[in-house]
Amino acid sequence: MQAFTRHIHPGWLIIAPLMLMVIALYLGPILNILWLSVTDPEPGLSNYAKLAESDALIRIVWTTVRICIITTMFSVTLGYSIAYAMVHCHQRQKNYMLTLLLVSFWISILVRTFSWLMLLGRKGLVNGTLENIGLIAEPIAFMRNELGVLIGMVHYMIPYAVLPLLVSMQSLDTRVMDASRNLGASSTQTFWRIYLPLTLPGLVASTLLVFILSLGFYVTPAVLGGGKVLMVAEYISVQLLVTLKWGTAAMLAAIMLTGVLAMLWIMSRFMKLSTVFGGAAR
Amino acid sequence: MHDRQFKKEMLQDSAQAYKKGRMDRRTFLALCGASGVAMSAVMAGDAEAAADHVVMWNWGGQSEECHGSAIGDAFTAKTGKGLKFDTSGPLEGKIKEMVDSGNVTADVADADLFNAVSLGPTGHLEPIDYSVVSKEKTLPGYALEYGVSIILYGYAFVYDTEAYGDNPPQNWADFFDTAKFPGMRSLYKWANGSLEAALMADGVAGDALYPLDMDRALAKIKSIKDNSLYWGSGSEAHSMVVNGEVSLGMVWQNRGRNIENDTDGRYKLVNNQAMAMPGAYIVPKGNPAGAAVMDFIATAQEVPAQLALLDCLGMTPSNPEAFGQIPEDQQPYAITSAMNIDKIVYNDPDWWGKNGGDAVNAFLEAIS
Numbered sequence: 001m002q003a004f005t006r007h008i009h010p011g012w013l014i015i016a017p018l019m020l021m022v023i024a025l026y027l028g029p030i031l032n033i034l035w036l037s038v039t040d041p042e043p044g045l046s047n048y049a050k051l052a053e054s055d056a057l058i059r060i061v062w063t064t065v066r067i068c069i070i071t072t073m074f075s076v077t078l079g080y081s082i083a084y085a086m087v088h089c090h091q092r093q094k095n096y097m098l099t100l101l102l103v104s105f106w107i108s109i110l111v112r113t114f115s116w117l118m119l120l121g122r123k124g125l126v127n128g129t130l131e132n133i134g135l136i137a138e139p140i141a142f143m144r145n146e147l148g149v150l151i152g153m154v155h156y157m158i159p160y161a162v163l164p165l166l167v168s169m170q171s172l173d174t175r176v177m178d179a180s181r182n183l184g185a186s187s188t189q190t191f192w193r194i195y196l197p198l199t200l201p202g203l204v205a206s207t208l209l210v211f212i213l214s215l216g217f218y219v220t221p222a223v224l225g226g227g228k229v230l231m232v233a234e235y236i237s238v239q240l241l242v243t244l245k246w247g248t249a250a251m252l253a254a255i256m257l258t259g260v261l262a263m264l265w266i267m268s269r270f271m272k273l274s275t276v277f278g279g280a281a282r
Numbered sequence: 283m284h285d286r287q288f289k290k291e292m293l294q295d296s297a298q299a300y301k302k303g304r305m306d307r308r309t310f311l312a313l314c315g316a317s318g319v320a321m322s323a324v325m326a327g328d329a330e331a332a333a334d335h336v337v338m339w340n341w342g343g344q345s346e347e348c349h350g351s352a353i354g355d356a357f358t359a360k361t362g363k364g365l366k367f368d369t370s371g372p373l374e375g376k377i378k379e380m381v382d383s384g385n386v387t388a389d390v391a392d393a394d395l396f397n398a399v400s401l402g403p404t405g406h407l408e409p410i411d412y413s414v415v416s417k418e419k420t421l422p423g424y425a426l427e428y429g430v431s432i433i434l435y436g437y438a439f440v441y442d443t444e445a446y447g448d449n450p451p452q453n454w455a456d457f458f459d460t461a462k463f464p465g466m467r468s469l470y471k472w473a474n475g476s477l478e479a480a481l482m483a484d485g486v487a488g489d490a491l492y493p494l495d496m497d498r499a500l501a502k503i504k505s506i507k508d509n510s511l512y513w514g515s516g517s518e519a520h521s522m523v524v525n526g527e528v529s530l531g532m533v534w535q536n537r538g539r540n541i542e543n544d545t546d547g548r549y550k551l552v553n554n555q556a557m558a559m560p561g562a563y564i565v566p567k568g569n570p571a572g573a574a575v576m577d578f579i580a581t582a583q584e585v586p587a588q589l590a591l592l593d594c595l596g597m598t599p600s601n602p603e604a605f606g607q608i609p610e611d612q613q614p615y616a617i618t619s620a621m622n623i624d625k626i627v628y629n630d631p632d633w634w635g636k637n638g639g640d641a642v643n644a645f646l647e648a649i650s
Contacts, residue, residue: 056647123526144511227471227512230650241375242472243639
């Protein structure tokens with residue numbers, strides 16, 4: 001017993017049941033998916049070989065990655081400005097902004113998706129107004145294409161981008177910026193050389209969060225893309241529910257999982273991941 | 283597998299015994315415990331279903347109420363058994379998953395006949411008992427070993443009378459003709475019906491569609507891709523039309539009347555060359571109510587149920603006996619009415635059951 005407790009902290013025993021449950025309920029199904037990807041319909045790597053053979057699969061993966069990258073860029077840039085404004089404005093205004101942000105954060109994705117159709121659709125508010133005042137003759141195709149998907153996704157993702165950035169900006173020691181100005185740096189220099197690097201962990205956290213969440217988007221592309229923007233999540237669901245190609249679905253899921261893990265690993269080479277998720281920087 | 287089946291039957295028997303008072307609660311609990319099943323699960327799921335009702339797996343919404351009034355009431359009057367619903371939508375993948383997991387909670391699924399072709403031979407469905415269910419009470423070719431068509435729904439289209447009022451589109455060739463009929467169109471996203479429409483537009487006769495010439499169909503689909511949107515659900519198809527996003531919209535024909543009403547007649551349904559899809563009842567393997575479900579299916583075949591489904595859901599009867607009794611005001615919207623039956627074409631569930639998966643993927647790849 002002595003030897004045992006020397007190597008393993010007794011605290012582990014307390015959380016052991018929880019750990020076992022997590023392993024059984026979480027890792028179990030994931031392993032099952034990985035297993036399915038090499039056994040269905042027949043054992044071997046035939047599902048993965050499809051990636052090399054089929055242009056369509058590559059195109060779907062590429063569409064997904066492209067849309068996610070663009071979404072992440074816009075959401076994080078806009079999110080950064082919003083968070084910056086929130087930190088630096090008056091407390092009252094900040095509360096208003098936070099309330100608005102959280103309200104949109106809490107509204108269901110379906111509602112938000114369909115409201116975009118009402119606003120920017122062919123007969124939507126914006127097109128209707130522009131046509132009535134004679135600015136355009138034909139409605140502008142905002143929706144039911146890739147642009148529509150991007151608008152919907154960026155809008156949905158902005159709160160996810162803002163929140164980690166807000167935390168990171170609020171915990172900054174503002175005297176550092178004062179010191180920088182005091183030592184003769186211009187405001188632009190202070191921002192680029194002091195402020196931005198100090199908020200980098202928050203920036204990375206929000207980029208990762210937005211990108212990873214975007215990868216799994218299903219409703220928005222399906223509705224706003226008009227059927228023409230096919231992303232991996234929707235394709236996986238079709239393979240599971242309609243065409244019964246569970247092996248292909250599992251293979252794509254495994255690729256997504258590996259991709260996300262690889263991304264986290266690459267990040268960890270450059271910085272301590274725990275700082276991104278709120279741990280202490282050492 | 284046999285072990286599980288045995289346990290289930292034993293529990294069902296004991297649940298019935300317990301309900302009738304032949305077994306005391308403690309013994310029943312002990313049996314449940316020994317089989318590793320919570321009593322509540324047995325009572326709520328399998329065993330209770332075996333005892334006194336049939337669980338129908340459908341798509342929710344209006345269909346819950348309509349299936350209840352059209353079939354459920356007559357079924358209860360005939361057999362004394364009730365009807366309950368699982369409204370989560372019996373997609374092929376979900377049926378397979380349910381049967382594979384060994385925890386079958388539904389007795390009859392409101393599905394497509396091609397599901398019977400793809401899931402039957404793989405052991406996921408119970409065969410239809412044609413000593414109870416009638417082969418004559420559906421269209422020829424639509425009574426298959428593992429499923430029987432109860433209703434038909436059709437892939438038809440609506441058009442904007444304001445855009446094409448004087449010279450309306452009349453067939454799929456017009457639907458695909460963007461020069462003569464400019465504007466956006468909408469098609470079904472999961473290939474079904476869209477492929478057939480494309481082939482008919484390209485000149486293939488309605489009775490010579492199968493086996494589908496995929497390359498030809500997809501080329502036609504791609505030719506109007508820039509003018510097309512694709513819908514995945516009936517409500518989406520409906521809203522694309524009602525919101526004026528498309529001037530020509532492929533729809534399930536049972537939506538036709540609602541669309542005409544919602545747009546005050548601006549959009550009009552065309553049933554010429556509509557493709558009749560056999561909606562079928564199929565029974566997941568090892569269904570809890572057992573053979574009792576066949577009585578339910580037989581009830582759904584009867585003329586009153588058929589007409590009630592038409593009235594309530596707009597689903598067209600598949601029982602030829604009911605064709606002549608379709609009421610006057612439903613004639614334009616029912617694809618097997620005297621008004622439409624000579625103009626429609628028929629889906630081949632056998633082709634779709636065997637090739638559907640690949641066809642859907644090829645279609646998705648073509649439109650994305």
